[in-house]
Amino acid sequence: MQQSTISALFGALSNETRLNLIANNLANANTAGYKADKVSFQDVFQRMASDFSPDARNDLQEKNLLPRPILVAKPRLAEQTLDMTQGGLEATGNPLDLAITGPGFFRVQTPEGQFLTRNGQFYRNNQGMLVTNQGYPVLGQSGPVTLGEGKTVTITRDGQVSVDGDIVGAIDVVDVADPKQLKKYGQSMFAGPNNSQPVTQAIDTGKTGINQGYIEKPNVNVVGEMVAMIEAQRSFEAYAKIISSTQDMDQNATNKVGETR
Incomplete structure (x- = not known):
């Protein structure tokens, strides 16, 4: 040859x-939070x-x-x-749509373990829990975030969740020590090599924040x-x-x- x-x-x-x-x-x-x-x-x-x-x-x-x-x-x-660059923000008016600006990820609990995502299109399930499109619970600082049956949901820039004026928890947003180690798991979720738990660290509140009523568009x-x-x-x-x-x-x-x- x-x-x-x-x-x-x-x-x-x-x-x-x-x-x-x-x-x-x-x-x-058109997938929210997707990284190219x-x-x-x-x-x-x-x-x-x-x-x-x-x-x-x-x-x-x-x-x-x-x-x-x-x-x-x-x-x-x-x-x-x-490509972990920031995607543009799109206003939706849905109080359960959340977009992260700056470095950071939401934590999600799945049957295979915890994973990270930038897709903030969340919903309230029949049990009153905040979940992803696939029904996976969104984790707060003390476990899954539960909204109950209240009507008005307010989420601050630092992730504090209030329902009808009462604080019910806080969404946990974490950063990754080495983003290059992240691998795509599917469904806009990320994990470490071989689906291992990536090493996370606290976010810099001066650089990272949550925007309620927005989604992060893909950076494609x-x-x-x-x-x-x-x-x-x-x-x-x-x-x-x-x-x-x-x-x-x-x-x-x-x-x-x-x-x-």
């Missing part, structure tokens, strides 16, 4: 991964044996080394990261993602054409070698 086929194969696979991430970002362009996935590339250098040889000297070697000492750089996917730039999709699609097609052309050249060369003269 020629080197061009190997390079084109890895290039096509890299762009396929990139296309999948872009498609997922676009599919969540990003990929980065790096150059991988291929070395020949002659790359480690000293430069030719006239008294020892008159001809150039074959293959000549040269570093061949090939782009490869380096890592997949989460639809136009930018569409442009990136077109670019990745064309790159994939170019790599596929290289593979096809190389195969045709190999087949043509094989047929000519086998011809009788």
